[in-house]
Amino acid sequence: MLLIGGGIIAYSLRTVNLHLLVRDFFTLNWWWMLVALLCICLYLGLEGVVVKIFMNNRHPDFTWKDAMRLPPIEQLFNGITPFSTGGQPAQLVGMLQCGVDGGLASSVLLMKFVVFQAMIVINFLISLVIGFHFIAEKLHALSLLVLFGFLVHLAVIVGLLLVMYWYSFTKKALNLIIKPVGLFMKPERYEKLRVNLNAKVDTFYQESLRIKSEYGKMWRVCIVTLCQLFFYYAIPYFIMLALGVHHINFVMVISLHVLIFMIISLFPIPGGAGGAEYSFSVLFASFIGSGSKLVLAMILWRLLTYYFGMFAGMVALLVKPDKIKHDIQDE
Template identity: 55%
Template sequence: MTNRNKLVLILMLILGVIILAFSLRDVSFRSLATDLLTLNWRWLLVAMASMLMSYFLEAIVVKILLQRETMEFPLRSAVRIPLIEQLFNGITPFSSGGQPAQLFALIQSGVDAGRATSVLLMKFVVYQSMIVINFIIALFIGFHFVASKMHALSLFFLFGFLIHFAVIVGLLLVMYWYSFTRKLVGVFFKLLRCFSHSVRIDHWEMVLDEKINNFYQESLRLKRDSWLLLKIGLITLIQLLFYYIVPYFILLALGEKNVSLLLVTTFHILIVMVISLFPIPGGSGGAEYSFSTIFSSFITNSSKLVLAMLLWRLLTYYLGILLGMIALVVRPQKVKQ
């Protein structure tokens, strides 16, 4: 981890404390202490186990993809990959640091850079596809509720969906209309040069061409192995579901019995989509606001709502950062080829 990343991590922890203090400004300490004492720790442990299972299933996807590359990848090293991803996603804007960090971790484990890139490309395509599928279902189930109560926030949901959907459309264009996509990119950069002749534009075009070509070559292999795609797609879907149901167990831990598993899971999917739009690492500020606003429908007690938000952030954000820091210093087992 670079000094810059360490600095960002410290700043994010400080920001987390500031947000917590701001959230607690109108909450009675006695009420909060009572809620903590009456917390059902069994359900909280289930919520943590659900989050850990999500990481584990992502590690299984990595292991399966590397086995496809005729590699016997140790499970311990596979588990490091999603944890290191969580750490760098959590300290970089728009979670942009996760992919390079995973690549570094795979190379560190003895995987060839080309094969590691190939594995991460396939993993990314499947993951994005499952996110879009989940979000489309969530929109049909819960968007009308959010739109009726929070008009401004509902626009963020739609904007988030459009961004993720555009990513999938772009990937599909490369997979099935490669020559057309290359021409489209060429036209885009020609138009860009009408406004500027910067050397950076040439560099961006070269980088994008390389990425498009790499993805196209990988997509040819993807299309030949539909069974593998289906398999890792199903595992990724289950992985996401374990992540999305965490708030439901937190509500049960707080003693909220009359809550709908479907509705809570749906709202969490929508919240995650909003978080992805905030440039601040981890969506800090926006994440807490979105959770508190939406889940106030289930929890009317202000101290319980703040506690629910705190527990949710600890499990879905700070736990990943902590485990990622541990994974970063653990020596990986080398791959067997």
């Protein structure tokens, strides 16, 4: 991904005066860049807060260190897998390393994912009203991808809610799906697998019921997630301020970043490489008149929103997790 990113940046620089780009870099307002950096740190940190909220009354000894370790790991594995599919399994492994039961960890991650997707859809609907005419004018046919991206995220939420609220269907579907596996396994081994998976579904469903009944906790998670996304969506605004681009509409910039997020999610290449840079350059060209500043803004934006999380994830993998304590009843 670093090589692909380097190639895309090199391609973007082909028509740019490097002397001007270097000058723009050294005249950056580093205070605004610090605010942009703070935004991505808050984005990752608030996701850790969400994990801690979910785990608080289930495992009070689940530490802040373990909660804050998970989001960077998610960013790393999202960044190196197609359609960001690696983040959830990586978080699950991270929670298992802390001694959290697999069923509990799965249900917490599912609820976190459902809330995250729901807040993305809400933000998208608001941004669609504010900025879709702008994106339709600039990206033309790609504006259909934005709508398709919205439908994908909406379908994900509907599917997850069906799993959570249609327990009997989930168990029947699971047992139906694993039946062909029995053709390649010994009967006793297959039966052990079936019993184990059904037990995990039971644990998962019971934990989902518990979490769903805690409305206060869910509202707190929704508010924290909205704040988390706000800081992420605000990053391009502060990058433009750092480049000396003023008189820009804060709400419009955030709305366009929300729509870019939708476009990125549809590209099968890890991190939406290529599509992300193209969308940013086209949409924000109207705000940034200088070609060198536009490319520099795109590079800085990509470093903060993509590569920063990946490198933070590499560091997080080196951090030894704390082990939660299980009482006799849990055992």
